[in-house]
Amino acid sequence: MMIFQLPRTLADETLRQELQRSSVTGGQDNMPSPTDASVQDGRLTLARSVCESGSLQTPWRIEGVGRLMTSSATLMERAAPYQLAIELARGKINQLRSQAADWTASGLVLSEALTQKIQDTTRTFACALMQVPDEAAVLQAERALKGAHEAAHELVHIYIEQVFAIRHSRQANLETWQTCRLEDDTPAPTATASFLQTFNTVTVPFSWQQIEPRDGRYQWDTTDRLVNWAQTHGLHAIGGPLIDFAGRNLPDWLWESATDLAQRGQLIGDFVEAVVSRYQSRIRTWQITAGSNCAGILARRDEELIWLTMKAAEAVRRVNPTLEVIVGLAQPWGDYLAEQERSKTPFIFADDLLRTGIKLAALELEFIMAISPRGSYCRDLLDTSRVLDLYALLGVPIQATLGYPSSSTPTEAADPDQRVNLGYWRGGYFEETQADWAACFAALALCQPY
Numbered sequence: 001m002m003i004f005q006l007p008r009t010l011a012d013e014t015l016r017q018e019l020q021r022s023s024v025t026g027g028q029d030n031m032p033s034p035t036d037a038s039v040q041d042g043r044l045t046l047a048r049s050v051c052e053s054g055s056l057q058t059p060w061r062i063e064g065v066g067r068l069m070t071s072s073a074t075l076m077e078r079a080a081p082y083q084l085a086i087e088l089a090r091g092k093i094n095q096l097r098s099q100a101a102d103w104t105a106s107g108l109v110l111s112e113a114l115t116q117k118i119q120d121t122t123r124t125f126a127c128a129l130m131q132v133p134d135e136a137a138v139l140q141a142e143r144a145l146k147g148a149h150e151a152a153h154e155l156v157h158i159y160i161e162q163v164f165a166i167r168h169s170r171q172a173n174l175e176t177w178q179t180c181r182l183e184d185d186t187p188a189p190t191a192t193a194s195f196l197q198t199f200n201t202v203t204v205p206f207s208w209q210q211i212e213p214r215d216g217r218y219q220w221d222t223t224d225r226l227v228n229w230a231q232t233h234g235l236h237a238i239g240g241p242l243i244d245f246a247g248r249n250l251p252d253w254l255w256e257s258a259t260d261l262a263q264r265g266q267l268i269g270d271f272v273e274a275v276v277s278r279y280q281s282r283i284r285t286w287q288i289t290a291g292s293n294c295a296g297i298l299a300r301r302d303e304e305l306i307w308l309t310m311k312a313a314e315a316v317r318r319v320n321p322t323l324e325v326i327v328g329l330a331q332p333w334g335d336y337l338a339e340q341e342r343s344k345t346p347f348i349f350a351d352d353l354l355r356t357g358i359k360l361a362a363l364e365l366e367f368i369m370a371i372s373p374r375g376s377y378c379r380d381l382l383d384t385s386r387v388l389d390l391y392a393l394l395g396v397p398i399q400a401t402l403g404y405p406s407s408s409t410p411t412e413a414a415d416p417d418q419r420v421n422l423g424y425w426r427g428g429y430f431e432e433t434q435a436d437w438a439a440c441f442a443a444l445a446l447c448q449p450y
Contacts (some may be wrong), residue, residue, distance in 0.1 A: 001045065001046065001047045001048075001077060002024065002045075002046045002056065002075060002077055002078075002082070002287055003043055003044070003046075003080075003081040003082065004043065004044040004046075004056065004081060004082050004083070004084040004426055005042065005043055005073060005081045005082065005083050005185075005315050006042050006044060006261060007021075007084065007085050007135075007142075008038070008042065008135060008138075009135070009138065009139075012061065013057045015059070015067070016039050017039075017248065018059040018067070018151065019037065019044050019058055019059065019162070020037045020039060020057070021037065021040050021059055021338070021377065022037040022044060022046060022056060022057065022058035022059070022074075023046070023049055023056075023058075023159060023337075023338035024050070024054040024055065024056060024057075024095065025035065025047055025054055025055045025056075025057050025059055026050070026053070026055065027306075027345070029334075029345055029348070029390060030055070030416055031333070031337055031345040031346070031347065032057060032180075032295060032333075032335070032337045032338040033049075033050050033054075033337060033338070034048060034049070034050055034337070034338060034340065034341050035048045036046070036048070037050070037264055037297060043081060044084060048415055052078070052199075053074050053075060053076045053077065054075065055071050055072050055073060055074050055075065055091065056071065056072040056075060056082075056087060056088075056091075057069055057070070057071045057072075058070060058071075058084075058088070059087055059290070059377060059423055059429070061141075062142075062144075062145060062146050062149050063146055064146065064150075064426070064432065065146065065149045065150070065153075065426065066380075066423065066424050066425045066427075067378065067423040068149075068378045068379060068383075068425075069333075069376075069377040069378065069379055069383070069423065070088050070091070070092065070145075071088075071091045071092070072087040072088055072091035073087070073090050073091045073094045075087065082367075083133070083141070085136070085138045085141040086128060086129070086132065086138075086141045086382075087127050088145055089128065089145040089148065089365075090125065091142040091143065092148040092149060092152070093121060093122060093125055095106070095148075095382065096118060096148050096151055096152045096153070096155065096382070097118065097122070097385075097431060099152075099155065099382060099385075100155055100388065103123045103155075104172065106269075108158065108159060109158075109162065109209055110155070111158065111228065113116065114151060114155060114158065115435075116148070116156050117151045120343055121144050121147035121149065121151055121207070122144075123142050124144040124147060125140070125144035126146075126194055126344075127140050128140035128141040128143075128144055129144055129361035131205075131280035135169045139361060145386070149380060150348065150380070151379060152382040153365065153381055153382070154225075155382065155396070156381040156382055156444060157381075157440075159385070159447075160382035160447045163240070163447040163448070164443075164446075164447050167447065167449065169430055170444075174446070175425070176446055177200065177201040177238070177399075178198070178199050178200055178201060178446065179200075179201035179202060179203045179235065179238060180195065180199050180202060180203065181202075181203040181204075181205060181347065182202060182203065182204060182205070182226050184222060185222075185225075185226075185300055186225065186226060186229040190372055191372050191399070192389065193324075194272070195234075196233060198208070199235070200235065201237070201238060202229075202230045202235045202236075202237055202238070202373075203237075203238045203239075203240070203287070203337055203407050204223060204226045204237055204238070204239055204240075205231065205241065205249075206239060206240060206242050206275050207249040207250045208221055208243065208250055209240070209252070209273055210252060211223065211271075212221060212251055212271060212403070213251060213273075213340055214251075214253060214255050215235045215251075215257055217375055217434060219254045219441050220278065223279075226387075227279060227282055227283065228416070231282060236285070237282065237283045237285070237389075237425070238285045238286070238326070238418075239275070239276075239279060239281070239283040239285065239286045239407060240286050240287030240288060240289075240290075241287045241288070241289055241328055242271070242272050242275060242286065242287070242288050242289070242293060242297075242309075242312065242328070243268055243271075243288065243289050243290070243312055244289070244290045244301075245290065245291040245292050245293070245294040245298050245305065245308075246290070246294040246297060246330065246374055247294075247297035247298075248290075248415070250298075254267060261299060261308070263303055264298055264308065265307065265308055265311040266311075268298075268311055268312055268315075268431065269311045269312065269314065269315040271411040272288060272315035273315040273316075273318060273319055276315070276316050276319045276320070276323065277319050280319055280320050284323055284324060284388040285323070285324040286316055286324065286325055286326065287322055287326040287364060288312040288315075288325055288326065288327060289290065289312055289326075289327050289330060290318060290328040290330070290364070290366070291329065291330035291374070292305055292306075292309045292327055292328060292329055292349070292353070293305060293329050293344075293346050293349045294329060294330050295342065300350055301343070302342060302343050302344040302352075303343075304320060305349070306352060306353050306356065309327055309353060309358075310353075310356060310358060312441065313325050313358050314329070316325035324362075325358070325359065325360055325361055326359055326360065326363070326364050326399060327353065327358070327363060327364065328363075328365075328376075328399075328401070329345065329346050329349065329350060329362035329364065329365055329366065330346075330368075330374060331366070331375070331392065332347075332366070332387050333376055333377075333383075334346050334378065335348075335376050335377060339397050345389065347394075347408055348369075349374055350363055350391065350394055352407060354394060356394065360396050361397065362396065362397040362398065362399040363391065363392060363396045363397070363398055363399065364398075364399040365388075365398060365399070365400055366400055366401045366403070367384060367400055367401065367403070367441060367445075368401065368402070368404075369403070369404050369422065369425070369437075370404060370405055370420055370421070370422045370423055370424055370425070370429070371403065371418050371419070371420060371422060372421055372422050373418070373419075375418075375422060376402065376422065377422040377423050377424055378422060378423030378424060379445055381440055381441070384441060384444060388444070388445070388448060391450045394450070398445075398448070400441075400445040402441050402445070403432050403441060404425060404433075404437040404438065405420045405429045405432075406429065406430065406431045406434040406443075407420075407429050407433065409418040409432075425437045
């Protein structure tokens with residue numbers, strides 16, 4: 001059990017409710033474990049069955065930065081409560097200084113202004129420590145936390161600029177695929193020029209429900225139109241995802257025809273084989289799954305999910321072993337682990353999948369923020385950079401799928417099963433904020449050689 005004293009000035013009732021999403025993270029990949037979080041009498045109490053040190057991760061509002069999932073440094077279990085604001089500031093400053101040291105040791109050059117900002121933020125935190133337990137310590141800690149987030153944002157932007165400069169000195173035009181996933185139709189003629197200026201690749205989804213509304217009866221009109229449009233404009237095409245393990249676009253008849261895992265695996269293989277056979281001459285890269293680690297719809301245990309993923313990959317190999325295969329994972333920070341007892345974190349899931357011998361052209365990670373239940377709680381650029389580096393250790397190229405809402409107002413085009421309620425970036429949910437988010441996170445993904 002870990003106990004955290006909340007600031008007495010905390011009057012944001014929404015934030016108090018959000019604190020119940022808190023959890024304790026640990027292990028080599030710093031993923032959460034199932035945690036019971038409660039807020040009562042001005043304290044946040046975390047209880048879990050794992051008896052070891054770990055880090056707190058909790059939603060927190062930082063003025064001008066957003067409401068983000070924020071972490072402490074490693075903490076031991078003790079009877080005395082920790083001061084929440086102090087530990088969040090300590091955690092971010094520790095992360096900031098450690099990352100700055102790692103990157104500068106690798107050749108990154110920091111500006112004098114950023115170096116000074118890191119020093120000033122550290123000094124502000126030191127002043128906060130000297131004033132504990134006075135309430136003034138909380139105000140200083142929150143200033144330090146805000147300064148650390150602002151410095152972290154600037155640090156990542158300097159990193160992006162310098163890595164881009166190195167890559168462009170070696171290669172004028174990067175070979176990285178920058179793609180947009182089309183849904184039901186091609187871009188309007190007035191938008192085609194902007195599309196072609198922005199993207200060098202197009203992703204064509206293959207909705208099982210739409211293509212095979214009845215068992216064995218296929219309808220190819222929509223996908224034929226999308227694939228022909230991509231070919232006409234000379235775009236590289238990625239097909240998929242073919243199977244979404246979270247349940248999206250699965251046909252209703254699947255549950256009548258497949259009463260056990262083996263039957264589901266057979267039907268998945270049959271559908272993948274039918275699609276790939278039809279388009280293999282025009283699409284060489286296939287994302288066979290999205291959210292392979294999503295349990296509860298197609299399978300419940302991680303071993304079963306890996307087995308179903310392998311069945312889909314084997315279906316592609318039967319058609320043409322030279323085709324490229326991509327497998328997708330949802331929630332790369334493992335947010336769901338705070339509530340579900342699972343045998344594998346997303347990182348371990350990917351590692352075990354690769355150990356089966358499957359040959360992947362890329363591992364797709366969904367950086368879809370602020371959306372539940374599919375997405376992740378909002379994180380900042382530094383947290384995202386660190387998790388990208390974690391998955392890069394697997395030695396497989398990364399495909400990053402990016403998503404952030406432009407509004408929280410319900411619309412007919414939106415997925416009715418999804419909600420906008422997992423934090424926010426800077427100002428909230430607006431088109432301008434979405435554009436700013438996309439520019440920052442796309443640049444971070446694009447600059448990485450992997």
